[in-house]
Amino acid sequence: MFDVAKFTSIGIDPAAQERQWVSRCRVGDQTAVGCLIARHRNRLVRTASNLLRDRHEAEDVAQEAFLKAFREIGKLRDDRAFSGYLYRICVRLCMDRLRLKRAELVEFDSAQPHQGGTVENRVVIEKLLTQLPTELRTTLVLREMEQLSYEEVAEMMHVPVGTVRSRLHTARERFRKLWIEAVGE
Amino acid sequence: MKLPVSRCGRFKLLLSEGEDRELTPRESHFMERHRSTCAKCKREESSQFLSLNMLRAASIDAKPAAHFDERVIRLVKVQSVKESLNYWSPAFVGCALACVALFATLHVLTLESPSNSVKLKSGEAMRSPDAFPELSLKPLPPFVR
Numbered sequence: 001m002f003d004v005a006k007f008t009s010i011g012i013d014p015a016a017q018e019r020q021w022v023s024r025c026r027v028g029d030q031t032a033v034g035c036l037i038a039r040h041r042n043r044l045v046r047t048a049s050n051l052l053r054d055r056h057e058a059e060d061v062a063q064e065a066f067l068k069a070f071r072e073i074g075k076l077r078d079d080r081a082f083s084g085y086l087y088r089i090c091v092r093l094c095m096d097r098l099r100l101k102r103a104e105l106v107e108f109d110s111a112q113p114h115q116g117g118t119v120e121n122r123v124v125i126e127k128l129l130t131q132l133p134t135e136l137r138t139t140l141v142l143r144e145m146e147q148l149s150y151e152e153v154a155e156m157m158h159v160p161v162g163t164v165r166s167r168l169h170t171a172r173e174r175f176r177k178l179w180i181e182a183v184g185e
Numbered sequence: 186m187k188l189p190v191s192r193c194g195r196f197k198l199l200l201s202e203g204e205d206r207e208l209t210p211r212e213s214h215f216m217e218r219h220r221s222t223c224a225k226c227k228r229e230e231s232s233q234f235l236s237l238n239m240l241r242a243a244s245i246d247a248k249p250a251a252h253f254d255e256r257v258i259r260l261v262k263v264q265s266v267k268e269s270l271n272y273w274s275p276a277f278v279g280c281a282l283a284c285v286a287l288f289a290t291l292h293v294l295t296l297e298s299p300s301n302s303v304k305l306k307s308g309e310a311m312r313s314p315d316a317f318p319e320l321s322l323k324p325l326p327p328f329v330r
Contacts, residue, residue, distance in 0.1 A: 035257055037254050039247045041253055046247055049247035053245070059250060063253070070264070124280045144237060145244040172204070
């Protein structure tokens, strides 16, 4: 794996370092590309995994997000905006995939609520999340699992903060109801 | 105009907001009081607490595969080559077409064209007798004379 520490200058602000890498990427510096990938890969894959609940698919999405971000890096007006831009692409790609999956689920109706008994927490949570609309699910996961602030969620989903607040309220309420049905309280 | 919110509605709203910010003493007092009087809201509060805890616990801390970076870097290189090809391909095609046109023109010009002239020793040209146009004048009718 690419070791970002080798290329990180000691004492330089990470944000300033990233700006340097972005501007070097624009002129086709492969080392800078590697540094940017190494810096963001873990968080990107983790976010995609939590949204999609599938590690392999998450890697595909992260890869696609990197490719798209590097393809359009020339269009980026502000070098500081790279990380936000990258995560926004990733979240959007995840949402597109979730919409497709949801359409398949509606068609085949494979997501039946759990009827009693004991099952793994993760399996229950995955089933419950599939029953939420894509926007609510994404907001809930970004806030509760990724621990992002309202502003960060709003930036990633490209919606106002007020929309995030109301979506989160609805998502929590619906998730709670689904959870009660699932565990048969 | 602000619509009146029921106590239970306000409780739910503050319950959700309490997850993201610290409630004011007044709001906390309201929550405390309502909790002691409304069993339904109290149950909802505990179920929300449990469901969100379950959700947070189900977070996946996935790490990318060992060769993830190399794969992405390779794909970025392929992508940049493709892009430059796409960028330059109209120029290549135009260049190729111009070359073909030039070649064809030169070829046509260098071809020995069938000439109807007779070359003389002195370098002058004279039209060959075969090439003279045939004149056939009809005799005038007698009344014209």
